[in-house]
Amino acid sequence: MPDNNTYDAIVVGSGISGGWAAMELCKKGLKTIVLERGRQVEHIKDYPTTNLAPWELLHRNRNTNKLKEDQHIQVRGFCNEANSHFFVNDKEHPYVQKKPYDWIRGYHVGGRSLMWGRQCYRWSDLDFEANARDGHGVDWPIRYKDIAPWYSYVEQFAGISGSKEGLPQLPDGDFLPPMEMNALETHVSESIKQKFTDGRRMIIGRVANLTRGWNGRGPCQYRNLCDRGCPFGGYFSSNSATLPVAASTGNLTLRPHSIVMEVIYDKEKRKAKGVRIIDENTNESIEYFAKIIFLNASTLGSTSILLNSVSDVFPNGMGNSSDQLGRNLMDHHYHVGAGGSYDGLRDKVISGRRPNGIYVARFRNIDEKTKRSDYLRGFGYQGGASRGMNWNGDGIGSELKEQMTEPGDWSFWLGSWGEQLPHPDNRVTLSKTEKDKWGLPQLEIDCEWKENEIAMRKDMMNSAAEMLESGGIKDIYTFNDEKAYPGLCIHEMGTARMGNDPKTSVLNEWNQLHEVKNVFNTDGACMTSSACQNPSITYMALTARAADYAISELKKGNL
Amino acid sequence: MDRRELLKMVAAATGGIVIGGEFFLAGCKNPEAGTSGKDFADSDIAFFDEVAETIFPKTSTPGAKEAKVGQFMTVMVNDCYTEDDQKAFRDGKAAINTACDKMHGHDFMKASPEQRKAVLVSFEKEVKDHQEKRREFMKEQDDLEKKAQANGDTNFKRKTMSAHYFTMMKQLTILGYFTSKEGRTGATRYEPVPGKYIGDYDYKKGDKIITSLS
Numbered sequence: 001m002p003d004n005n006t007y008d009a010i011v012v013g014s015g016i017s018g019g020w021a022a023m024e025l026c027k028k029g030l031k032t033i034v035l036e037r038g039r040q041v042e043h044i045k046d047y048p049t050t051n052l053a054p055w056e057l058l059h060r061n062r063n064t065n066k067l068k069e070d071q072h073i074q075v076r077g078f079c080n081e082a083n084s085h086f087f088v089n090d091k092e093h094p095y096v097q098k099k100p101y102d103w104i105r106g107y108h109v110g111g112r113s114l115m116w117g118r119q120c121y122r123w124s125d126l127d128f129e130a131n132a133r134d135g136h137g138v139d140w141p142i143r144y145k146d147i148a149p150w151y152s153y154v155e156q157f158a159g160i161s162g163s164k165e166g167l168p169q170l171p172d173g174d175f176l177p178p179m180e181m182n183a184l185e186t187h188v189s190e191s192i193k194q195k196f197t198d199g200r201r202m203i204i205g206r207v208a209n210l211t212r213g214w215n216g217r218g219p220c221q222y223r224n225l226c227d228r229g230c231p232f233g234g235y236f237s238s239n240s241a242t243l244p245v246a247a248s249t250g251n252l253t254l255r256p257h258s259i260v261m262e263v264i265y266d267k268e269k270r271k272a273k274g275v276r277i278i279d280e281n282t283n284e285s286i287e288y289f290a291k292i293i294f295l296n297a298s299t300l301g302s303t304s305i306l307l308n309s310v311s312d313v314f315p316n317g318m319g320n321s322s323d324q325l326g327r328n329l330m331d332h333h334y335h336v337g338a339g340g341s342y343d344g345l346r347d348k349v350i351s352g353r354r355p356n357g358i359y360v361a362r363f364r365n366i367d368e369k370t371k372r373s374d375y376l377r378g379f380g381y382q383g384g385a386s387r388g389m390n391w392n393g394d395g396i397g398s399e400l401k402e403q404m405t406e407p408g409d410w411s412f413w414l415g416s417w418g419e420q421l422p423h424p425d426n427r428v429t430l431s432k433t434e435k436d437k438w439g440l441p442q443l444e445i446d447c448e449w450k451e452n453e454i455a456m457r458k459d460m461m462n463s464a465a466e467m468l469e470s471g472g473i474k475d476i477y478t479f480n481d482e483k484a485y486p487g488l489c490i491h492e493m494g495t496a497r498m499g500n501d502p503k504t505s506v507l508n509e510w511n512q513l514h515e516v517k518n519v520f521n522t523d524g525a526c527m528t529s530s531a532c533q534n535p536s537i538t539y540m541a542l543t544a545r546a547a548d549y550a551i552s553e554l555k556k557g558n559l
Numbered sequence: 560m561d562r563r564e565l566l567k568m569v570a571a572a573t574g575g576i577v578i579g580g581e582f583f584l585a586g587c588k589n590p591e592a593g594t595s596g597k598d599f600a601d602s603d604i605a606f607f608d609e610v611a612e613t614i615f616p617k618t619s620t621p622g623a624k625e626a627k628v629g630q631f632m633t634v635m636v637n638d639c640y641t642e643d644d645q646k647a648f649r650d651g652k653a654a655i656n657t658a659c660d661k662m663h664g665h666d667f668m669k670a671s672p673e674q675r676k677a678v679l680v681s682f683e684k685e686v687k688d689h690q691e692k693r694r695e696f697m698k699e700q701d702d703l704e705k706k707a708q709a710n711g712d713t714n715f716k717r718k719t720m721s722a723h724y725f726t727m728m729k730q731l732t733i734l735g736y737f738t739s740k741e742g743r744t745g746a747t748r749y750e751p752v753p754g755k756y757i758g759d760y761d762y763k764k765g766d767k768i769i770t771s772l773s
Contacts, residue, residue, distance in 0.1 A: 053751065053772060054738035060631070061738075064638040182758025222753040224773050347763070352756035353771045389768055396614045396679055396729070404733070405620070405746045405767050 007033045007253070009550075010275055010290040012260045012305065015111025017523040017539040018296030019238030019246070020154070024547035025294070026251040030554075033288055034246075035258040035277055037297070038107035041086075041114065043239040047229030049082045057081050076488060077104040078115075083227045086115050096431050098446035102487035103300065109256055110239040111298065112490065113536075115227040118208040118235050118355070119382065120160045121533035122151050122171040126366060130419075131529050134376050137328060137422035138499040140528045141509035144171070150541035158236040158540065159214035161356075162206030170361040170533070177211045178204045179356050183348045184385035184410045188471030189358070195470040198370055200363040202467070205382065207356040208236035208537075217241065224353035235355070257281050259438055262309040263293060263318055263519060271518045271559075272318075275305075278438050292518045292550050292559055296543070299329075299524035300428060303495040304443050306506075306513075306521075307430050319496075319513035324506050326429055328422035328494040329447045330530035335484030336457050337381065337415040338464035340476035349387050349407050357384030360414075360467070362532055364459065375455040379418035379532045381464060385410055412473050416460035417489065419532040421452050426486075428495055447486045491535055493527035511546040518559045522546045599633040606652055606668060607632045611732040613675045620746040623732050626739035632731045643721045651724025658682070682725045689723040696720045743770055 008030035011021045018034060025032045040046070054060050061081045068075050074087040088105045095103055106112045125144045131137040148171070155174040163178040181189060181204055189202040209226070210218030210233075217233035217240055226235050233240040246252040257280040264287065266273040274289035295302040306325055309318035317325050360381035364370055390408035393400055426448065430441040461478045468476055486492075499505025502514035507526050513519045522543035524535060553559045608629030615623035636648050656666040659678045663670055667678065700717045707715035736742035743749050747770040760769075 051772075053740065054743065055740045059635060059638060060734060062635065062639055062734075065641070066638070180756060180758050185758070222756045223751070223771060347761065348759045349762040349766075349769060350756075350758055351750070351760040351769055352753035353773060354756040354758070393733070395683075397676055398616050398618045401615045401618065401620070401736075401746070404737075406765075407762065407768050 004289070005274075005287060006289040007031045008290060008554075009033075009292045009294065010035065010288055011294045011296055012275065013037075013111065013295070013297040013301065013523070014109045014238055014243065014254070015106075015296065015298060015523070016113040016116065016238060016536050017543045018111070018294070019113060019242030020540050020543040021294040021296050021520075021522065021547055022246040022252060023242040024544055025292075025551070026246040026249040028547075028551045029249075029251065030292075030551070031251050031253075032246070033253040033255060033290070034243075035260055035275065035288065036109050036111075036254065036256045037259040037280060037301075038109065038256060040254075040256045041109045041229075041239055043233070043237075043244065044229070044231050047231060048085070050225065050228045050231050052082065073102055074104055076102050077490060078227070079104075082225075083115060086227070086229075092437065094434070094436065095442050096434055096444040098444055099448045100483075100485040101445040101447050102485050103445065103492075104487065104490045105298070109243070109254065110237055113237040114229055114239060116237075116536060117490075117534065118226065119359070119534040120155070120158075120162075120173075120206050120208050120537040121359070121380075122173055123147075123531050123533055123538055124169050124171050126169045126362070127529065127531035127533075130377060130531070131422070136376070137529055138497065138501065138504050141498050141500045141505075146509075147538070147541050147545065150545040151537065153544055154537065154540040157215065158208055158241065158537075159210045159218070160206055160208055160236075160537070161211040163204050165201060165203050165361075167201065167361050169366050173206070175206065176214065179207070179209075179211060179354055180204070181358065182350050182354075182385055183345050184342055184387075184412060185358050187345070188385070188412060188468070188473070191471040192360075192467055196467075198363055200360060200467075202358050202360050202381075205356040205359045209355050210234055215241070220355065222352040222354060224355040226355050258286075259440070260297065260305050261285075261438075261440060262305060263295075263516075265309065265311045265313060265318060265516065267311070267313055270516070272516050278440075280438070283438065291554060292520065294543075294547070294550075295519065295521040295525075296523045299492040299495060299527075300443060300445075302521050302523055302525045303428060304430065304440075306496065307428075308441065314515075319506055319515045319519065321515060322503055322505060324424075324497060324504060326495050327424045327427045328497055329426045329428055329445070329486070329492065330420040330422055330494045330527070331447075331486045332417045332489040332491045332530060332532060332534075333420060333449055333453045333457065333484065333486075334415060334417045334489050335481035336418075336460045336464075336479060337383065337413070338461060338468055338476055338478045339383075339411065339413040340468050340473035342385070342410040342412065342473055344472075345387075345410055354384075357382050372459070375452050375459070376421065377419040377452070377456070377532070379416045379456060379460050381414050381416050381467075383412065383414040385412045387411075412468055412471070414464040414468060416457075416464060417532055417534070418453060418456050418460055420486075420530050421450065422494055422497070422529055423450060426450075426494075445487075449486065491524070491530070493524040493530050493535060496521050496525040497528045498526050499528060510549045511542060517553075520546050520550060599637070603652065604629040604633055607728070609668060609675065610655065610679070610728050611735070613672065613679055614729055614732040615736050615742075616672065621741040623736050623742075626736050626741040628732050628735040628739070631735035631739070632728065635731055635735075636727075640727075641719065643719055644727065647721035647724050648727050651728065654724065655679075679725065682723075686723045686725050690726065693720050693722060737770075 009032040011034045014036040079087040128140045132139040162175040164172040209220040220234035258277040307317040362378040364378040434442040496506040498507040608624045611623035611628035659667040
């Protein structure tokens, strides 16, 4: 171990982007310490519920009153009896909601890469040019061509299954073989292709589950229990993929229970010299030093650390002369769409549990022809068909039991994920009065859906019904959940945006703080706009790209 | 059958919302629940076993009693139900005995399987009426909540109305049975590790549903 707590690189956080930073830096020979605020979670060994049958869970995977109380925010997401150990205790990790905001978190090695939804979609220039085009937010300092090779790089390692479709707004990637659509999805997908002239397509989801063995992991066994951790390594997580490779280089030091309080600034060198942590269990304060620091503590985690890193040079938080740190918090708005049932295909059922669904790429505001007058930007759909049990359960007795063990109708569900515009008033700040149990200021979150999102939702709902109708789906119902507050989609982004101008942005085109060049941020905080695609693959690509740049700058002596 | 699928079915078969499954608003707490209602006796479990067995009797496949649904009911009511629902569930035992006595002249445990079924079937109209009333009640609360929000009233608290005890028992029977080892392996085609996905698997009338770990 290096002397005096000094390393070549510090990575704060071990989730989906921290794992990538650690692997890239370790592979290039940098002695790297990963500081993770929560406990250790070792691949397979620490997945206690992964092989439990339903009857081996005391409450059959239903939430107890105690769980609903201790994790009263987490249960609004998808925290349940079988995965609740991967979600924070809300009582221990409070924050201030100036408006309702669901902050869903996992504080442990691997972070939310263990429970993530695994959907992986490249962004295109439709997204990277969006802010410049309509004037909301600032322009992204990069374009698709800058990130495209890095998408390929991370896809080739992670293993993303998907089909090549040639859609300009949803670029194809380096995919493993796609999963298959089921009988009803195939039917509805064909109908949409025939009946809509605006180019909309229903395709199989692109997902970080392995459709064949890949880099010593997987393949996926089609159990669809991913959020418990996978004993087959069937999907990408820090624990199964990046951290083991980082460790195999001999360059990795992983320190759990390390809550980073602040980044320490060296006024003379005008660089960061390290970080100060507090040990989660012992409350001991320790400093670690390095040439470069990657902040990958998750969107709100990284921004909290920067806001808390105050000095006479940076009285409002490190790298915050622009006053943009904490602003432009975004998420995707969802819990809106439609569903229904289907009369036919009675001679078909499904075998296996596919951990994936279908995807409908954005088809609004992609060109002049598809331009809307009622809102900017757009949305995509996820969902799928299934043939469930027989729901018509009237009466009791042997007839009911027999009826319920036979399949019911096919049904189709389509949910929409919409872009949120960056808005400076959607922001986070540090509370001046409320502290957590380690004495750190609590985060205050002030964020809401605004006019554009609310207008978009009507179209998201109605277009879902329209597509299902075109596929012959009957008894269509629509939904638009007013209580799906920001945060619930767990795609929080922004608050330390990238940009060309240090006066209006926090990070530059290489994810460096404009004002402190050896501090990098490559988690969701760096995002300049939110697009409507699931963001994790973009965090991975930006991280690998920034790590490569950091190493070349180190070699040149620039950092 | 995945978890969402099963819960949807449980809800549909019993006319609405899965009891104990309501979303909690951020900050909304129920500190008392889970500390009361621990007083189920072995005789209670035996009673609920017979109620469950009447709902899902043994046929060529295992019955609910064999799947220990009575025990499961008490665990779920104790740990997952609100205090109001716990009370409604517990009072249900006496109500079933009263109804049985009225119909057959003795209590439920002494009744024959046919007599038991007749008692539970007789609740059907009462249960439907109760569900209708509860739906209206909840809609009323939704409206009041919306009004309060519009007026900036932050002190508004939703009132609750318990589901009918028989709805609870039926829900817990279906949920408990299909998540039990006996029910899942005995009454469905159970594939814990499918290994592959077939989206157009041939089905013929009479084939059982295919289930997995989830």
